[in-house]
Amino acid sequence: MNVTIKDVAKKAGVATSTVSRVLSNSPRISKATHEKVRKAMEELGYYPNLSAKNLVKRSTETLGIIMPRSAEDLFVNPFFPEVIRGIQALAQEKNYDLLMVSGRDEAEEKKAVEKIVYGKRCDGVLLLCSRTTDPLIEQLDDEGFPFVVIGKPATRPDVNWVDNDNVQASYVATKHLLDQGYRRIGFVSGSLSLVVSLDRLEGYKKALKDQNIAFNKDLIVYGDFDRETGYQAFKKLLTLEEPPDSVIAVDDVMALGVSRAAQELNLRLPEDLAIVGFNNTMLTEYTYPPITSVDIKIYDLGYQAAKLLINQIENPDAERKHVIVPTGLIVRKSSCLK
Amino acid sequence: MNVTIKDVAKKAGVATSTVSRVLSNSPRISKATHEKVRKAMEELGYYPNLSAKNLVKRSTETLGIIMPRSAEDLFVNPFFPEVIRGIQALAQEKNYDLLMVSGRDEAEEKKAVEKIVYGKRCDGVLLLCSRTTDPLIEQLDDEGFPFVVIGKPATRPDVNWVDNDNVQASYVATKHLLDQGYRRIGFVSGSLSLVVSLDRLEGYKKALKDQNIAFNKDLIVYGDFDRETGYQAFKKLLTLEEPPDSVIAVDDVMALGVSRAAQELNLRLPEDLAIVGFNNTMLTEYTYPPITSVDIKIYDLGYQAAKLLINQIENPDAERKHVIVPTGLIVRKSSCLK
DNA sequence: TTGTAAGCGTTATCAA
DNA sequence: TTGATAACGCTTACAA
Numbered sequence: 001m002n003v004t005i006k007d008v009a010k011k012a013g014v015a016t017s018t019v020s021r022v023l024s025n026s027p028r029i030s031k032a033t034h035e036k037v038r039k040a041m042e043e044l045g046y047y048p049n050l051s052a053k054n055l056v057k058r059s060t061e062t063l064g065i066i067m068p069r070s071a072e073d074l075f076v077n078p079f080f081p082e083v084i085r086g087i088q089a090l091a092q093e094k095n096y097d098l099l100m101v102s103g104r105d106e107a108e109e110k111k112a113v114e115k116i117v118y119g120k121r122c123d124g125v126l127l128l129c130s131r132t133t134d135p136l137i138e139q140l141d142d143e144g145f146p147f148v149v150i151g152k153p154a155t156r157p158d159v160n161w162v163d164n165d166n167v168q169a170s171y172v173a174t175k176h177l178l179d180q181g182y183r184r185i186g187f188v189s190g191s192l193s194l195v196v197s198l199d200r201l202e203g204y205k206k207a208l209k210d211q212n213i214a215f216n217k218d219l220i221v222y223g224d225f226d227r228e229t230g231y232q233a234f235k236k237l238l239t240l241e242e243p244p245d246s247v248i249a250v251d252d253v254m255a256l257g258v259s260r261a262a263q264e265l266n267l268r269l270p271e272d273l274a275i276v277g278f279n280n281t282m283l284t285e286y287t288y289p290p291i292t293s294v295d296i297k298i299y300d301l302g303y304q305a306a307k308l309l310i311n312q313i314e315n316p317d318a319e320r321k322h323v324i325v326p327t328g329l330i331v332r333k334s335s336c337l338k
Numbered sequence: 339m340n341v342t343i344k345d346v347a348k349k350a351g352v353a354t355s356t357v358s359r360v361l362s363n364s365p366r367i368s369k370a371t372h373e374k375v376r377k378a379m380e381e382l383g384y385y386p387n388l389s390a391k392n393l394v395k396r397s398t399e400t401l402g403i404i405m406p407r408s409a410e411d412l413f414v415n416p417f418f419p420e421v422i423r424g425i426q427a428l429a430q431e432k433n434y435d436l437l438m439v440s441g442r443d444e445a446e447e448k449k450a451v452e453k454i455v456y457g458k459r460c461d462g463v464l465l466l467c468s469r470t471t472d473p474l475i476e477q478l479d480d481e482g483f484p485f486v487v488i489g490k491p492a493t494r495p496d497v498n499w500v501d502n503d504n505v506q507a508s509y510v511a512t513k514h515l516l517d518q519g520y521r522r523i524g525f526v527s528g529s530l531s532l533v534v535s536l537d538r539l540e541g542y543k544k545a546l547k548d549q550n551i552a553f554n555k556d557l558i559v560y561g562d563f564d565r566e567t568g569y570q571a572f573k574k575l576l577t578l579e580e581p582p583d584s585v586i587a588v589d590d591v592m593a594l595g596v597s598r599a600a601q602e603l604n605l606r607l608p609e610d611l612a613i614v615g616f617n618n619t620m621l622t623e624y625t626y627p628p629i630t631s632v633d634i635k636i637y638d639l640g641y642q643a644a645k646l647l648i649n650q651i652e653n654p655d656a657e658r659k660h661v662i663v664p665t666g667l668i669v670r671k672s673s674c675l676k
Numbered sequence: 677t678t679g680t681a682a683g684c685g686t687t688a689t690c691a692a
Numbered sequence: 693t694t695g696a697t698a699a700c701g702c703t704t705a706c707a708a
Contacts, residue, residue, distance in 0.1 A: 002685090004684090004685055004686085005685065005686065005687095006685080014694075014695085015694065015695040015696070016685090016686085016687095016695090016696095017687080017688080017689095017694075017695060017696080017697090018693090018694060018695075020686070020687055020688085021687095021693095021694085023686090023687095024687085028693060028694085029693070029694085030693060030694090033693080033694080047452070047453075047456030047457055048457060048685085048686075049393070049457065049458055049684085049685050049686070050453075050454075050457040050458060050459045050686095051389045051390075051392040051393040051398070051458060051459075051684085051685080051686090052389075052393050052684070052685035052686035052687085052700090053685080053686055053687075054389040054686090054700095055387070055389040055390050055393055055684090055685085055686070055687090055700050055701065055702085056685085056686050056687045056688080056699075056700045057686080057687070057700090058700080060389070062437075065438075067426070078416070080419055081418055081419055084438075088405070088438065088440050092440065092441065092442065092446070092450075097437055097438075097439070097454065097459065098437065098438040099400075099435055099436065099437055099438075100403075100422075100426065100435075100436040100437075100438060101435070101436075102426050102430065103430065104430070108430070112430075114385070115385075115388075116388075116435065118385030119385055119386060119387060119388040120387055120388060120389060121388045121389075121435065227623065227624070256624060260626055263626055264626065283624065285565065286565070286594060286621065286624050286625070287624070287625070288598055288601055288602065340701090342700090342701055342702085343701065343702060343703095344701080352678075352679085353678065353679045353680075354679090354680095354701090354702080354703090355678075355679065355680080355681095355703075355704075356677090356678060356679075357702095358702065358703055358704085359677095359678085359703095361702090361703095362703085366677060366678085367677070367678085368677060368678090371677080371678080386701085386702075387700085387701050387702070388702095389700085389701080389702090390684090390700070390701035390702040390703090391701080391702055391703080392684095392702090393684050393685065393686085393700090393701085393702070393703095394683075394684045394701085394702055394703045394704085395684090395702085395703070396684075
């Protein structure tokens with residue numbers, strides 16, 4: 001049989017309310033009874049039933065994480081585990097649990113999210129990037145349910161989000177290549193329907209402009225955040241009359257594809273071609289030479305997102321916030337002539 | 339204000355128990371009232387409160403996933419996201435939610451697990467491999483709480499687990515190299531305190547024996563499941579008077595380290611050196627040439643583990659089970675002369 | 677087929 | 693500083 005607060009109360013010779021107070025470390029309790037009750041709990045092996053607690057407290061101390069829908073997003077890109085780590089770190093600190101939600105398609109996902117949101121199984125949810133245009137955002141927003149998006153949403157930029165300054169980050173990356181003497185910088189972008197692609201392209205343009213280098217749209221190619229399309233994108237760049245002397249890819253995975261293509265063609269890195277990626281995942285070390293990458297501080301993104309979310313949960317009237325996580329450029333062999 | 343079962347009952351002009359029956363699709367309910375109640379729910383925007391349900395049903399339809407403790411395990415090795423995918427797939431099917439648990443150290447983790455287990459926040463837990471010698475296993479086992487380990491535990495091999503036949507898998511990998519004509523096969527192992535390392539070594543030995551090739555312990559070196567130690571391990575093999583003509587690494591990450599070292603030394607793959615890895619992660623495609631790897635079906639491991647766990651939860655007297663997930667060898671360029 | 681009412685294990689209010 | 697007791701929102705005998 002299960003040991004409940006009642007058993008503890010009986011054993012300690014007090015009322016259940018007293019046990020409850022001990023449980024929540026209420027100050028209105030004498031040291032003596034506190035000890036007495038603690039001892040009874042110990043002896044009986046008591047653990048509070050969280051469902052009961054949640055029911056009456058109308059909160060769960062749980063954050064929902066809406067997972068990327070596609071296997072690729074989840075699996076191929078090492079972004080995901082790292083952002084989870086950051087989220088987990090804060091959750092741990094604040095004593096929150098983490099619930100993972102997913103669905104194979106939009107309908108299934110919607111159902112799953114509604115279940116935990118309206119079912120009050122969590123107090124707020126985190127939306128991992130890649131879904132910055134998700135209808136879910138609007139639904140949650142209209143509902144007034146606490147949530148935070150990792151990655152600035154295109155449709156409702158006024159909701160809570162954490163993101164990098166991608167314009168700035170891309171500017172720095174581009175400037176780095178220019179400083180190294182590269183002049184024809186190819187740009188392997190993701191779909192322009194993603195804010196992140198647009199922003200990074202903008203930073204790239206800005207850096208060129210600052211150095212009075214004309215923007216050449218032939219140098220912009222598009223991939224899909226996977227290795228294969230990075231590979232293809234670079235091959236396309238090579239068909240240009242004047243191929244690039246360097247490449248920025250908006251994701252390490254695509255940068256890896258570029259590196260692979262370059263290797264197959266016996267291009268020397270960085271002499272014949274410099275490569276810069278984004279995200280500073282461990283993938284940068286998975287090729288030779290290692291790849292320079294913009295460190296977007298994935299862990300911090302997760303950590304800050306969780307922090308913001310918990311803050312919103314605990315202060316319902318707090319105003320909405322946008323958190324910018326600073327980036328850095330990690331220079332490695334692939335772009336470093338000197 | 340929150341809409342509850344009472345509001346629905348009132349609106350539909352029935353008792354709360356009737357609403358509850360509709361909710362659980364009880365057959366003892368007339369079609370007419372069913373419709374009536376459903377309509378009321380619809381109109382009021384009713385969603386069942388899961389805490390209340392869990393409280394009375396004494397179950398949560400939630401599985402706990404005990405995450406790897408170290409960031410490396412979680413992050414560096416792509417095993418993790420893939421096994422989660424498998425778990426998630428089944429959870430989805432069976433309508434279970436997933437709770438992630440972690441702790442930075444053993445004490446913290448223990449507390450977190452106890453909280454959700456004794457707090458009845460989940461009905462069972464999954465232990466991800468890498469912890470096949472965890473004291474947690476014994477604790478949960480003694481407690482009689484449903485759990486499944488991914489990876490056969492060293493200490494209590496009689497608990498529920500799912501794993502591959504690693505002896506067999508390694509046998510096949512070794513035989514493949516022998517069939518290709520390689521004779522001096524280096525073996526980059528993980529720590530021999532792990533069952534998986536022992537098993538894979540055994541399969542290697544067995545294959546050699548079957549071909550009457552003497553086992554040479556100098557060809558066995560040890561790494562730590564990361565790229566750097568794979569790299570170092572291979573360098574060590576090269577100091578042998580007669581270096582290997584091929585290498586099996588018990589993990590793709592280490593195989594990648596070997597590949598890197600070989601590349602730096604201008605060894606041609608597979609002519610000068612063949613490489614075979616384990617796990618068939620996408621990393622095998624991240625180097626040129628792509629690496630042959632034993633596909634241990636990570637997704638299936640997760641899927642089967644969740645299946646076994648849910649079965650144990652729903653049939654408490656079911657006997658313990660060990661599930662073997664079949665492996666395959668994915669031959670790629672790194673080991674394929676022909 | 678439906679309704680009544682007693683829990684499930686907590687917290688919170690109000691008295692004492 | 694403590695104790696009764698009424699919620700919290702649901703399920704489930706038992707009765708009707």
